[in-house]
Amino acid sequence: MAAMGLDLLCEGIAFSLMRGLDPAQSRWRYRLVLGLVFLMELAYTVPCLMIWQQHLPFAKALAVGLVSMTLFQLTTVRAIHLPFGMAGWLAVAATTLLGNGWYWLSHDDLAGFTVSTLGVVGAIIYTLGAMRSNHALHLEISRRGDEADAGNRAKGLFLAQMSHELRTPLNAILGMGEAELASTDDPGTKDRMQTLVASARGLALMLDDILEMSGLDETGLPIRPVTSAPQQVIATTVALFRPAFATAGLRLTLTCAADLPPAALLDPQRLRQCLSNLLSNALKFTETGGATVHVSYLPQAELLQIDVADTGSGIAAHETERAFQPFQRGSRVQSGSGLGLAISRGLARQMGGDLLLLPSAQGALFRLTLRIEPQAACPAPVPSAPLDLSGRQILVVDDIATNRLVAATYLRRLAATVAEAATGDAALAAIRTNRPDLVLLDMNMPGLSGLQTLAQIRALPGPPLPVLAMTADAAANDRARYLAAGLDGYLAKPLTLEAVTAALAAHLRLTA
The missing domain is CATH 3.40.50.2300 (Response regulator)
Structure with a gap:
């Protein structure tokens, strides 16, 4: 009992001293902790040697088992910080060698002393090697973790710098293109400016995709739920894509279930972003036919469910998960960053839902779900008028x-x-x-x-x-x-x- 009390006392004091301990700044505290670790292991192994001295049949087996547990603890736990492990190892090695030698020599059994000492020395040397190997493994894992963290920081800095450098000239292209588009009445010039502006906006979206993918890798993107009309948000998003589908000779249809909540708490910006990525994907990979968007509500789960189906080339079953990996763009060469589906799935999961690719007889069928909270009504819109900054x-x-x-x-x-x-x-x-x-x-x-x-x-x-x-x-x-x-x-x-x-x-x- 005295040894157990000493062990617990030393352990409590050691843990208290280790809080905020910097060995380089507080060397006396560090040495004191090493001494306490030595005493802790000593207080544990001395009773084992006392048990070993008994002539009961199970005594020596129990003592060997307890010492083996101590050696196992040294190799797995204490070895993480090698000086702690060495302090405990010295206590166990000294106590075991002295106790074993005392027992056999007191019985005048030189053969027993020789054989048992060789066994104890072998176990102690093996434990030391295992401690050093385990310590080296922990150092390597820590080093690789630091390298991974440094790589992530470097990636973030590179993406931020790349975005900054590209946005400056892109600002001029988009700004001047929009200004020229607004000022010209010539149909040919308008067509050229529309192409220029659309291309610049597409490049801006690619930059946003890359930065948002970095955000998903780190802490996720911000979700800002507000009371919105789900059907209106979806309908306006689909309407933005109708001209592009019509230009490509494709149809785009929207159907909404009658039981959709008229108002719900959701993030309309993220919903538009996810749906836009799915419609953009359908437009890229569909040559004939078109796409359909069906919206329904699952009241028991409070999930908004949006199915986007197209009549395009589809995705093979073995490529289902690959489609959601960053920078994957399908078997055909297509425009875009290859990030849309990965970002959309990450956003859907942040919003309590998911994005899945379901089996389909023709084309691709994506199912987007997100959790919503039905509300009584949306806030009344504030009347708007053209902004006039005259005099400002x-x-x-x-x-x-x-x-x-x-x-x-x-x-x-x-x-x-x-x-x-x-x-x-x-x-x-x-x-x-x-x-x-x-x-x-x-x-x-x-x-x-x-x-x-x-x-x-x-x-x-x-x-x-x-x-x-x-x-x-x-x-x-x-x-x-x-x-x-x-x-x-x-x-x-x-x-x-x-x-x-x-x-x-x-x-x-x-x-x-």
């Missing part, structure tokens, strides 16, 4: 002239007065000279960065000035990071007229 001055701050040109083009289409600045210092001077109503501020500029410029804007006298980030930083956490830093809003490049209009309407207290 907006300061656009960006070190790249094309980015300033794109933003200014959108703002002038909204009748705003536009001032421009290429640096943070120039922006501060412009604000002091002629205070604007709102600032669109790039986050990555030479000299004063966006956040440094923001800090100096906040220090200027006068009422608070709305400052919106206008940035190519578009990773999943960038929006939250910039809003937490004190910015009033966030616009990701490439800019669109819709995004600019919504942001300005919200922050200038206007009706859009």
Whole structure:
């Protein structure tokens, strides 16, 4: 009992001392813990030797079993931190050798002493080798884990940098293309500009897909449920694809069950995203016929179920799971990033549902489910009117002239007065000279960065000035990071007229 009490006492003190222990900073604590580990194993093995001295038939078997358990613990648990294992190993080795020698020599049995000592030494040496091997294995696993973490961090940095570098020229292509499309009446020019704008938007979606896939690998994408009309969300999404299907000579039909809830708590943006990926997939792989979308509701499970079936080439049974792997685009060469189905499945599972590929006699049949909470009704929509920024001055701050040109083009289409600045210092001077109503501020500029410029804007006298980030930083956490830093809003490049209009309407207290 005394040995057991000593063992528990040493273990309790050791655990207390190990909390937050840094061996390099607290060497005395570390040495004390090693001493306590030695005493713990000593307090455990000494009773084993006392049992060994007994002449009862089961005594020696029990003692050997207890010592074997101790050696097993040293090789599996203590060996993770080798000095702890060595401290315990020394206690067991010394106690076992001394106790074994005392027993056989006290009985004048030299042969027993020799044979048993060889066995004990062999077990001790084997335990030491196993401890060292296990420790090396743990170090290798830890090293590979660190390398994997470093690789993930490098991947994230690469994706963020790639996105940033591509969004800057894409902002100019999309912005100037939309401006030209809005200003021209020539049918040929309109066709060319529509192709240009559609291609630029497609590239922007690919960038979003890549960044969102990274987000799914890490912590998942944000789900923001609001009270929405499921049938309306689905119908408007399908309507967006009708022109593309018609151009390809395909039909697109939508049927909705009569018992669909008129309103439900769901994330309409993520629902549109998942359904858009399925319709885009159907459009790519269907040459004749078309696609059908059937929507139903499973009240017992509170699941919204959407079946998207097409008459395309279909997917072989052995490729079912491969279709949901990132960067897989089917057996034919098709446009796109190959991420849509993987992202959609991840989003569906985040929303309490799933995305499955079901057997089909012709083409592919995807079933999208997501959990919804039926509500009494949707909030009444706020009446909207075209945004008119007459008399409002907006300061656009960006070190790249094309980015300033794109933003200014959108703002002038909204009748705003536009001032421009290429640096943070120039922006501060412009604000002091002629205070604007709102600032669109790039986050990555030479000299004063966006956040440094923001800090100096906040220090200027006068009422608070709305400052919106206008940035190519578009990773999943960038929006939250910039809003937490004190910015009033966030616009990701490439800019669109819709995004600019919504942001300005919200922050200038206007009706859009």
